[in-house]
Amino acid sequence: MKESSRSVLGYKKMKIPYVIQSKTENPKGLTIMLPGIGYTVKSPLFHFSSSAFLNKEYDVLHVNYPYYSTDYEDFSFDELTSALIKDVSAVLHEVLDQTNYNSYYVLGKSFGTIAIPTVLKLLPINDxxxxxxxxxxxDAPxxxxIRTCIQDGLCIIGDKDPFYDVEKMNQILLNSSIECIIPPGANHALEVDNDILTSIDIVKSVVKRIDDFITLKNGVLNNEL
Known part of the structure; x- marks a missing residue:
């Protein structure tokens, strides 16, 4: 596997590192991975999802924004959100200016999902x-x-997640482009408290569905986990 590490200047001219991984000279497309603040690209869902995309001959872009560092300790959440959107946009503009892909996926977790609306505006809708x-x-955006987008998507959230909202999920379920997967009892880490084996099963099921999502022509099955 080839790995290229680079960086761009983002919000307030701070350095934002990113890595592009590739297993083929002729990739089918690019997957943009946007981790959470505490849930990095080395965490299980990102590690295994990255492998799934690489095995399907997609390049993988990890945006490794360092928001856990002391440089950001005085930032409010609103300013951190502004930094995220600015930083992800800067990385993506640089990568897109230097490459030419025919297909794109974007995968975000928690805080990283805040940047997905911006990313979707920068990429071709049909691809x-x-x-x-x-x-x-x-977060309204x-x-x-998720409620209105026409791009195929998976929305995966446990019913014990603090961001889970039944009324909002019911509205999202009306969007035929989105498949909603709601693991029962799963928290924000997509784990079940005090149940290691069930937590492992959830991770396995989510990664399998993501792997299937890469393969399916139209992506969405509209079935729950």
């Missing part, structure tokens, strides 16, 4: 799909984008 892992449904 882009999205995976929303534990999305922050309390996130909810409205």
């Amino acid at each position: 882009t799909k999205a995976v929303w892992l534990t999305p922050r449904l309390i 996130v909810f409205e984008t």
Whole structure:
């Protein structure tokens, strides 16, 4: 596997590192991965999802924004959100200026889902799909984008997640482009408290569905996990 590490200057000229992984000279497309603040690209769902895309001959872009560092400790949540959108846009503009892909996926978790609406606006509508892992449904742009987008997508959130909202999920379920997967008892980490084996099963099922999502022509089955 080839791996290229680079960086761009993002919000307030701070350095934002990113990595592009590839297993083929002729990739089918690019997957943009947007982790949470505490849930990095080395965490299980990102690690295994990255492998799934690489095995399907997609390049994988990890945006490794360092919001856990002391450089950001005085940022309010609103400013951190502004930084996220600015930083992800800067990375994506640089990558897209230097490459030419025919297909795109964007996968975000929690805080990273805040940037997905912006990313979807930068990519071709008909050639882009999205995976929303534990999305922050309390953020209006996130909810409205999932509710109304025409790009095929997966929305995966447990019913014990603090961002889970029955009324909002019922509205999202009306969008035929989105498949909603709601693991029962799963928290924000997509784990069940005090139940290791069930938590492992959830991770396995989610990764399998993402793997299927890459393969299916239209992506969406509209079945729950």
